[in-house]
Amino acid sequence: MKTILIADDEPNIVISLEFLLEQDGYRVAVARDGNEALEAISKQVPDLVLLDVMLPHLSGFDVCQRIRQNPAWQRIRIIMLTAKGREVEMSKGYALGADAYITKPFSTKELLAQIRAQLAA
Amino acid sequence: MPLPRRYALTLALVAGGVLVWLALAAWVLWHDLSAAEQDALGAMLEPRAPLVLLAATGLVFVIGVLLKRWFAAYPATALRLSEQVRDIHAVGAETRIEPQGGPEMRQLAAAVNALAVVHRTLRRSVEARVEESNARLVQQKNRLAALMSQLAQSVLVCNAEGRILLYNARATELLAGGVVDGVAGAPVGLGRSIFGILDRSLVLHALERLHDRMARQQADPVAQFVTARAGLLLRGQMAPVLDASNALSGFVLVLDDITRTVEAGSRRDFLLQQLTEHTRASLGNIRAAVETVQQYPDMDVERRGRFTEVIRDEAERLSLRLDETLARHPESLRAPWPLEDMLAADLLAALQRNLASTVGTIVERAEAVPGLWLSVDSYSLVQALSHVVAQLASRFGTQALSIDVAQEGRLARLSLRWTGPPVDPALVHEWEAKPFAVGAHGQAPTLRDVLHRHGAELWCRGEDGATGPRADDPEALPAPQRNRLCVELPVTQPQQMAAPVHAARSSRPVYYDFDLFSQPGQTPEVDETPLVELAYTVFDTETTGLSPSEGDEIISIGAVRIVNGRLLENERYEQLVDPRRPVRRQAQEVHGLTDAELAGQPGIEAVLPVFHRFAEDTVLVAHNAAFDMRFLQLKEAQTGVRFIQPVLDTLLLSALAHPGHSDADHRLEGIAARLGVPVVGRHTALGDAMVTAEVFLKLIPLLAERGIRTLREAREASQKTLYAKLEY
Numbered sequence: 001m002k003t004i005l006i007a008d009d010e011p012n013i014v015i016s017l018e019f020l021l022e023q024d025g026y027r028v029a030v031a032r033d034g035n036e037a038l039e040a041i042s043k044q045v046p047d048l049v050l051l052d053v054m055l056p057h058l059s060g061f062d063v064c065q066r067i068r069q070n071p072a073w074q075r076i077r078i079i080m081l082t083a084k085g086r087e088v089e090m091s092k093g094y095a096l097g098a099d100a101y102i103t104k105p106f107s108t109k110e111l112l113a114q115i116r117a118q119l120a121a
Numbered sequence: 122m123p124l125p126r127r128y129a130l131t132l133a134l135v136a137g138g139v140l141v142w143l144a145l146a147a148w149v150l151w152h153d154l155s156a157a158e159q160d161a162l163g164a165m166l167e168p169r170a171p172l173v174l175l176a177a178t179g180l181v182f183v184i185g186v187l188l189k190r191w192f193a194a195y196p197a198t199a200l201r202l203s204e205q206v207r208d209i210h211a212v213g214a215e216t217r218i219e220p221q222g223g224p225e226m227r228q229l230a231a232a233v234n235a236l237a238v239v240h241r242t243l244r245r246s247v248e249a250r251v252e253e254s255n256a257r258l259v260q261q262k263n264r265l266a267a268l269m270s271q272l273a274q275s276v277l278v279c280n281a282e283g284r285i286l287l288y289n290a291r292a293t294e295l296l297a298g299g300v301v302d303g304v305a306g307a308p309v310g311l312g313r314s315i316f317g318i319l320d321r322s323l324v325l326h327a328l329e330r331l332h333d334r335m336a337r338q339q340a341d342p343v344a345q346f347v348t349a350r351a352g353l354l355l356r357g358q359m360a361p362v363l364d365a366s367n368a369l370s371g372f373v374l375v376l377d378d379i380t381r382t383v384e385a386g387s388r389r390d391f392l393l394q395q396l397t398e399h400t401r402a403s404l405g406n407i408r409a410a411v412e413t414v415q416q417y418p419d420m421d422v423e424r425r426g427r428f429t430e431v432i433r434d435e436a437e438r439l440s441l442r443l444d445e446t447l448a449r450h451p452e453s454l455r456a457p458w459p460l461e462d463m464l465a466a467d468l469l470a471a472l473q474r475n476l477a478s479t480v481g482t483i484v485e486r487a488e489a490v491p492g493l494w495l496s497v498d499s500y501s502l503v504q505a506l507s508h509v510v511a512q513l514a515s516r517f518g519t520q521a522l523s524i525d526v527a528q529e530g531r532l533a534r535l536s537l538r539w540t541g542p543p544v545d546p547a548l549v550h551e552w553e554a555k556p557f558a559v560g561a562h563g564q565a566p567t568l569r570d571v572l573h574r575h576g577a578e579l580w581c582r583g584e585d586g587a588t589g590p591r592a593d594d595p596e597a598l599p600a601p602q603r604n605r606l607c608v609e610l611p612v613t614q615p616q617q618m619a620a621p622v623h624a625a626r627s628s629r630p631v632y633y634d635f636d637l638f639s640q641p642g643q644t645p646e647v648d649e650t651p652l653v654e655l656a657y658t659v660f661d662t663e664t665t666g667l668s669p670s671e672g673d674e675i676i677s678i679g680a681v682r683i684v685n686g687r688l689l690e691n692e693r694y695e696q697l698v699d700p701r702r703p704v705r706r707q708a709q710e711v712h713g714l715t716d717a718e719l720a721g722q723p724g725i726e727a728v729l730p731v732f733h734r735f736a737e738d739t740v741l742v743a744h745n746a747a748f749d750m751r752f753l754q755l756k757e758a759q760t761g762v763r764f765i766q767p768v769l770d771t772l773l774l775s776a777l778a779h780p781g782h783s784d785a786d787h788r789l790e791g792i793a794a795r796l797g798v799p800v801v802g803r804h805t806a807l808g809d810a811m812v813t814a815e816v817f818l819k820l821i822p823l824l825a826e827r828g829i830r831t832l833r834e835a836r837e838a839s840q841k842t843l844y845a846k847l848e849y
Contacts, residue, residue, distance in 0.1 A: 010402065012431045016409035019424070023417065054398075062546050065582060069543075083401035088609050091532055092578040095607060104405030108412040 002119055003027045003044065007037035007063065008052040008081065013104075017050065020108055021115075034058025038066060045073060047119055051098070053082035053089070061096055068097035077118040081106070124200065128192050135188060136181040143177070198222025202230060209237045275376040278362065281369055283315040283324065295355070295376060310692040312656040312684040315374070317737050319357070323348050326471070326500050327359045328372065333467060335361060335369065345461045346500050347379070349566075354380040356459050379459070396446045403435040403442075410435075460575070462613055465493040465526045465533055468502070472524060475503045480511045487525035495533055496613035497575060505571040508557035509606065510537070516548075517541045528612060537606040544581045544604060553579065577610035647740075647767070648833040652821050655832060657683040657769075658736040659814035660694075661806045662749045663712040666705040669752045674700035676719055677712070678732055679807030681814050682739065686821070688814050694735045695807040697722040712804045729753070729760040739766065740832065744789045744813045746770035767832060771817050773839040778823040792816050 004026045006017050014030055021028045029046060031037035033056040037049070049067070053060035060080055067073045079100045080093045093101045099121075100114055154162060166173065198221055205218045217234050220227040265287075269276055275292035279285050293309045296318055315324055327344040334342035344359045356377045364370035410431040414420070466489035473484045513519040522539035553569040572579055584603035647655070660680035666673035680694040697714070699722040704714060743749045746768050753764050775792045776782075782791075793800050793812055796819040800812055824830070829838050 010406065012406040012435055013402075013409055015427060015431060016406070016413045020409070020413055020416070061580065065546055065580070069583070081405075083398040083405065085397065085401060086576070087530075088532055088576060088578045088611065091529060091534075091609055092580055095534075095609075096580055096582060104401040105408045106405060108409050108416070 001025065001027050002048070003029065003046040004115070005029045005031060005037065005040055005046040005049045007031045007034070007049060007055060007060070009033055009054075009056055010052070013081075016108070020112065024112060032056075034060070034063045037063050041067065041073065041076070046076060048077040048079065048115060050115075051078055051080050053080060053084055053093070061092060064093065064096045064098055077121070079111075079114060079118060124192070124197055127196070128189065131192075132185050132188055136184050139180060139184060140177060143180075194223035195226060198226045202226065202233070206233055209233075209240070277309070277315065277374040277376070278371060279315050279374065280371040285309065285311055285313050285315060286371065287311075292376065295353070295378060296350075310682055310684075311689060312682075312739075314738055317734060319350070320348060323500055324359075326503075327357065329471075330463075330467070330499070331359055331361055331372065332369065345459065347459055347498055348500075352380075353378055354383050392446055396442065399442050400439065403439045406435045407432050407439075460496040460498055462494055463497050463499050465489040465495050465535075466491070468495060468497060468499055468535070469524055469526055471499055472503050472506060475507050476510055479507050480514055482510055482514060482519070483521040485521070485523040487523065489526045490528050493526065493528055493533060494613050495610060497610070498571070501566065501571045502575065505557060505566075505568045506537070506608070509552055509568065512552055513539070513541070513544075517544075529609070531612055532609050533612050535608045535610070538584070538603060540603055541601055543583055543602055544606075546581070549579070549581045549606075572608070575610045577608055579606070579608050581606040648836075649831050651830050652824065652832060652835060653686045656685075656739045657742045657814075657817070658739040659683060659742040659810050659817060660732075660736070660749065661743060661809035661813060662752055663714060663804070663806050664708060664752060665700050665702060666708050669755050672702065673705070673708075673752075674698070674702060675725055675728075675752050675756075676700045676704065676714055677806040678728065679805065679810040680732070680735060681807070681810050683742075683814055683818065686818065688811075688818060693807060693810075694732060696728050696732070698725050698728050699723065700725075725756055726760045729756055729762045733762045733764065736764065736766070741766055741768045742771065742813065742817050743768070744771045744809070744816070746772075767836060769817075769832075769835055770839060771813050771820065774817070774820045774824060774835065777827065777829060777838050778820050789813065789816070792820075796820070 004021055006014055006021075006028060008014050008017075008030075009032050018028050018030060029040050029044070031040045035057050037051070037055070038058070040046075041049070049063075051060045051063060055063065058066075060082070064078055064080065067076055067078060077100075078098045079102060080098045081102050081104060082089065082093075083104045085103045090101045090103070099118055102111060102114065151159065151162075201221070202218060209218075217237065218230045220230045222230075269287070269289040272289060272291065275295040276287075276289050277285055277292050278287035288309055288311075296309045309318060323346055327346050330344040331342055334344070342361055346357045346359075348355050348357065356379045358375045358377075360373045360375075361369050362371040362373060410428045414425060414428050469486050469489055473486045476482045476484050510519070510522070513522075519539050519541050522537050524535070524537050526533055526535045528534075553572070554567055556567050568579070571577075582605060584605050658680050659682075660678060662675045662679075663677040664673050664675055675698050677697050678694065679696075682689045682692045697719055699719050701724065703716055704719070709715065741750075741764065747770065750764070750768060757763050771789070771792065772787055775787045779787075779795070782795075789809065789812060790800060790803070792798075793816055796816055798812060798815045798819065801808060803809060803812065824835065829835050
């Protein structure tokens, strides 16, 4: 069973994502800020992280960079979720090691398809 | 030799000569005769001796009369003629020579008259042409003045060295030295350096870009910049002034106060961005919840209730946010931070130059993609990045790096690469938030501000595959790696800026002096510059008493400026100073300033720096300058301001111009009376400075008559005079 970490501080999106992913047969962990996300990863390395950019304390970009700096965490797939729709931010996300970058609002079908594609790759 | 004497002399010579010649002939004849013939002739002549004498006298008389008539007809006429020709030459216009004397002289007179007619016609047409072009010049100047005074923008015209040749009243208003603690300052003035008014490196940066654009033969070379000054945000546009050979001989600077528009713009920009982000987030949450409910129609009631609660909650937040934003919607139109189109290659070059000169970093620059344009405030961006490199240098000892720029679709990625320890993102955030100094005049922006203005993002990471500080063992010493700092910003297409049209303002005088275009500037050659061509600050001080060494203090400073031989009445400085000690009674009787009037005025430590800026780049002039300079020098340590420019003293200069007068005659009143300068407002610092300035202007030509023309000659001659030995 694949593990997915949701790093988002908004309960209103977490509730949907958690339910959908569980229904799709993933094991789901939730972190409410950047530090919590890194802690969760070091406890149990997930297969994929759904990473919100605007996290309290440590931003999504910073978390992404930390993950990519650790050789043991290289196979984690990172999908960044954000309400910031600017192209330059998307580019920054890819430059810092994200595998996909999805702007809110998004279609849940497409998100699930993206997650499947990332885990299959 | 005067004519009558020449006549007498000529007469004596001619008459004497004829008589001697006749006597000689008679003598030869006499000796040729035989003795008998001699006796016979002697007997014949002896009784007729009076007759012979009479004939001789008559001959002399006849010669005299003929000679007189000849003199009158020729030499005397020629003399008169030459005087009349001189009159024609001097007075010119209408005098004509009347024909007189001998016929040849009459012909000559007629010829001269004909010449005079031609001369007059020629002269008149030259005068007419000069007058015409003068009138045209005045008209053009007036037209320019009218145009400039109508502009809502501040306009400054400077020569290539940055000296101000022309400015309008708006420029004075906008750039008035910032009233600090009630101390007035008027730093805009003819002949002043623009570098004393705006940040030097900013103006040089713009000039450099202007040069680049001209070298590339761009059709309309203009450079733009934005700077903060005394709490205002100014947008500057710089355009070149070309000389006959199309080289840069100066520049026109147009300044706009954009503080309010940018403030309003940033506010609106911020609101818009917030609104977008919140809307995206809420919509995302709603959409995810709806889609989940749709996908799993048979979920239990409690779970379904939680999803519908999310939808209701987010929809409510969305409408609330919208109402809030609309209520706070700013009236003003959006005005983004003005950016300038620039080739990426030029930005790299500017960055390389600045890094080399300010941080001392060795920079290897890769060729940029040709034709890649960016929309940037290049000055801020270069300053901000230089600041980051300076941080790298001081923290990690980074001394060499390479820079390049690559295009990534609609974005350009500018990279700085170097080898060194990895950089913690937290450290980069710290740099982003810390203000960097941009110059003396404004609040310093942060790197984040600059990035935000450009819609840019910045990050720093190791090159592909390299590792950073180990997350599982943060204490381990990080190994050096290839680092890369990226700034990504949008690509643009170059476009021409349209000139803005402005409403008319009430007419105000415009101050100009284009002779400053040929001003040599602030160099050692200043010493060899003629006195008439220099810029002066003529000043005077009033004091609590006459003994600075015993604690007497300055209570008032007044000054005016002289540029290119003109007293600039509008550029004056006047400031009262609180001496923080009582005014002596004798001094008070002279200037009439009381302790009560001085209380609450700024102290000398606030006044002198402003006066120093007023007097920047000029020669100081004062009457009995040693006295005033002593007061200024005693304050050097306290105020940190030194007046090191050349000083001239009208007391000494007057002694040089009129060496015959007594000491008392070289008091300011005495000199003013002698030179016809009206004495007004004596014993106020500004009044005395005005009188001194007018006296000084009158002294310059008098000194020139005595061979004192340059500043060096004036200083050396002053030192030699007796008065120079006076010590206060």
